[in-house]
Amino acid sequence: MTTATLDRPATAASLTYEEIQAFLFAEVRTLDDRDWDTWLTFYHKDCPFWMPTWDDEDKLTEDPANEMSLMYYPNKQGIEDRVFRIKTDRSSATSLPEPRTNHYLSGIEILSREGTQIKLRFNWQTLSYRYGATDQHWGTSFYTVETSGGRPLITDKKVVLKNDHIHHVIDVYHI
Numbered sequence: 001m002t003t004a005t006l007d008r009p010a011t012a013a014s015l016t017y018e019e020i021q022a023f024l025f026a027e028v029r030t031l032d033d034r035d036w037d038t039w040l041t042f043y044h045k046d047c048p049f050w051m052p053t054w055d056d057e058d059k060l061t062e063d064p065a066n067e068m069s070l071m072y073y074p075n076k077q078g079i080e081d082r083v084f085r086i087k088t089d090r091s092s093a094t095s096l097p098e099p100r101t102n103h104y105l106s107g108i109e110i111l112s113r114e115g116t117q118i119k120l121r122f123n124w125q126t127l128s129y130r131y132g133a134t135d136q137h138w139g140t141s142f143y144t145v146e147t148s149g150g151r152p153l154i155t156d157k158k159v160v161l162k163n164d165h166i167h168h169v170i171d172v173y174h175i
Contacts, residue, residue, distance in 0.1 A: 015118065015147050021108055023145070023152050024122065028103035031173045036083045040076070044146060044153040049073040051159040051175065060160065070161060070170065082172055099130035101173050116148035117155070126174055137174050138162050 023042075030039035043049075051071040052060040061067035064074075073079050086098070104125045111119040125138040144156035159175050 015152065017108075017110065020110065020118065020120065020145070020152075024105055024108060024120075024143075027154075028105060028124075032101050032103055034098060034173070036087055040080060040083060042154055043076045043079055043157075044155040045076045047076050047079070047153070047155050047157060049079050049157045049159075049172075051161055054164055070164070071159070071172070071175075079172070086171070086173075097130065098173070099128035099135075101126055101128045111142075116146055118145045118147060118152075119143070120145060124175070128174055135168075135174075136163070137166075137170065139175065141175075 027039065027042045030036075030042070048064075049071065050064050050073075051069060052062070052064065053068045053070050055061050055067070061069060064072040073082065104127075106123045106125075108120065108122040111121055113119075120143045121140060122143075123138070123140050125136060128135050128137070139162040140160045142156075142158040142160075143154050145152045146155045161170070161175060
């Protein structure tokens with residue numbers, strides 16, 4: 001199934017599990033392919049992108065505006081700015097050369113369907129290779145996907161990084 005299949009108006013109820021899965025696979029494929037412009041098309045203009053930090057060993061921070069986050073963009077403009085910095089090497093956080101990544105998704109669950117919105121949860125693992133070393137990151141993501149437009153759009157993204165003892169900068173392509 002291709003993303004072209006998803007380029008049609010749909011309700012949350014009409015989007016099949018396989019179409020949801022194809023949507024998620026297509027999003028991470030753009031990260032692995034470093035296809036930044038296409039990756040941005042998966043996000044609604046008001047989509048917050050949040051990766052909370054662990055307040056202690058078993059509790060996540062809850063408020064990105066007032067507590068520490070590993071990553072927080074309040075809307076797509078922040079995500080676009082990050083992509084601009086990656087593409088133009090205008091950030092000290094940019095890894096040069098960019099690592100080669102491979103994303104794996106599993107345990108995709110539909111948490112709810114209300115009107116044209118779908119709430120999802122899934123596990124992920126990303127392997128990245130750079131300078132002869134392979135790193136791995138894993139966690140759980142929570143998405144809200146809006147299906148009322150021509151194709152699904154992510155309207156809320158929360159990424160929980162489970163192995164947060166990291167030895168280098170983590171970026172959007174690592175998760």
